[in-house]
Each structure stands twice: as C-alpha cells, then as structure tokens.
Amino acid sequence: MLLHEGQLDRKNLFLIGVGADSGRGPLPASAYDALLGKAPEIIDGGMPRFVAVEEIDAWPAEKRAAFWNAQFDKCLRCYACRQACPLCYCQECMAEQLDPAWQSIAIDTDEKGFFHLMRAFHLAGRCTGCKACVDACPAGIPLGLINQKVAKVVEALFGGYDTGLDPGKPLPFTTFRKDEVLPGCGHE
C-alpha cells in the first residue's frame, strides 16, 4: 500500500516473502525479491473474510452500541495503535492537532469513540488487515473488527476491492472519475 500511495520507491526496497503462514492473502512469489522457506501461496481465495463482522452486523443496534461503548471505554488513548500502523503516516495526527483543534484530548468514551471512528474512516480502503494495531493495543480492544467492517463496506462499494492485494487497481478514495456513481449516495 505504501508503494501504491507513492510513499516508497520500489527500487529502494528489497522485499522478502516469508511463506504461506505469514498472513492473509500473501502476494504471488513474483512480488518478492527473495523468499524464505516455502513459496507464498494465495491461501484465502474464496474463504469468507468477514464472518465476525457479519455476526455483529446481525445484532440489534442497541447491542452493537453497548458492545462498542464498552470497548471504547477501555481505550487509554495511548495511540499505540496509530504508532504501530504502517498506513498512519500523517506528520500531524488530527487527534492531536491544536490549530485547528478537531478533537479534545479528553478520555471520555465519546471522545475515544470519535478517535477510533475517525481513524477507521481515514484507513478506509487503505488498511491491509496486518493487525499491527491489534498487537500493539495494551487494552485488548478488537480493533480488527472495526477495520474489517470498513473493509467490508469498501469491498461492496468498490467492485470487490481488496486492499493491498492488487496494486494495479485504482485507490478507492484518491481516484477521481467524473462518471463515478456510488449506489445509495443519493446522486444516481
């Protein structure tokens, strides 16, 4: 994704594939400069990606709100999730910007929820599901569920877009097409 967003130059990188167990949907062997151990395989083709999210989607709104408020309540606003995220590379995070100030530094549940939703939207179509944020969180908040929910919506709205797995596809939120119409946006 960093290559796709123009943050890195491929000629300055040496990419090492570390095998089929290294994570969701590894790229084909040809994407790497070197391989360690077994060649990566596409291991998730056809597998359901959003099982946990679909389970939560089926809950009544009150139950979902209670679940997420309980999760956000645990958040320390330590920003370890943001610091660990390879796609969070803004020079100044909106959550800490002072002029203009978009968000208070309070750690009440609403402010913490705002931080997480703002971050999730910022990562829409960009989060690769690497789970570095989940591993970094000292409070054990299931951040992967938020990321997966957004990925599910992006996949549905942008023709099956699966972040990071097809560098040839246009980026959903930074590609402008005059003829583009999103279903349900009210401008059909």
Ligand code: SF4
């Ligand atoms: S799972 Fe997504 S949000 Fe979390 S660290 Fe990886 S890219 Fe960032």
Ligand code: SF4
């Ligand atoms: S790492 Fe966990 S506790 Fe810290 S800000 Fe992120 S979600 Fe909150």
